[in-house]
Amino acid sequence: MLIGTYAITPPFFAAPMAGVTDKAFRLVLRDHGCPLVYTEMISDKALTYGNRNTLALLDVIGEVEPVAVQLFGSEPETMAKAARLAVAAGASIIDLNMGCPVPKVVKNNEGASLLKDLPRAVAIADRVVAAVPVPVTVKMRAGWAAGRIIAPELAGRLVAVGVQAITVHGRTRDQFYAGQADWRVIRETVAQAAPVPVIGNGDVWEPADAVRMLAETGCAGVMIGRGCLGNPWIFSRLKARVTSGCLPPPPTPAERIRQALAHLERAVTLKGEERGVKEMRGHLAWYLKGMPGAARLRVRINQTRTFRAVVDILENYLPN
């Protein structure tokens, strides 16, 4: 799959996830062969105001390209300004969020709310495409609600103003994360967006799901969200399957603990001990999920504030 001049091979990669795809996790994903990574979603307004926490989300220095910076907002001019700042900070691709379902975002006409205002959605894309020299992509949900499926039509209009890839999460805004993603909408969007690549998203949990999504929808790439939490191996396993035809087994408990420790160390190095340890709690719970005694381990980790103490808990758990 090509986005501009970037070859995304194999075409399986991680979704943007707020509170999850920070720099530490992006580096872990890269180690596992994920060929494209996204930042967490970043507010155009906060970025243009120079909000310090927001600027930290934009730190892509030293990462392997391509790194897509995802922006959300409602005003074409502010989005264009934010996009220029993101490119100056090193963004390889600008991705526009047209799918976030959270009330505090949609009430500002941002995120999924743009699915109800196509002229505004197209105007934002148009301005951003004109403002930056890098590829601009859009990630959207299928529509606002059942009976109001808009992704195929919106994709066609976005392609007409120069958007270079479209991601479709096969749920409506009203579904949030409930129910099942409807992959038929992805298939319908493929037809409307041609020749621009469509990236399918929603309910890919196992390597086999990703392969099936490509076959069933004709999409050019597959974006994996919740299926890669505590599970960056999904990318290395998919890569091995594509190159050798064989799917490696899932990681052993010892491999999971070792990866958790390496991820923790990176987070602490990048964010400092207090924040690093705290913000790793979710990731550590995901790495441990399904392992014997995981619930008890999680409780102990959540009571711990120092790097050394978390390392001790995890190392003691490791089978000898």
Ligand SMILES: Cc1cc2nc3c(=O)[nH]c(=O)nc-3n(C[C@H](O)[C@H](O)[C@H](O)COP(=O)(O)O)c2cc1C
């Ligand atoms: C914790 C979390 C945070 C998310 N944050 C974002 C975000 O910042 N931007 C975005 O476009 N989608 C975000 N999403 C949606 C995912 O990118 C993806 O579209 C959704 O999870 C469906 O894919 P999945 O079934 O593979 O998880 C988030 C999802 C989760 C679970």
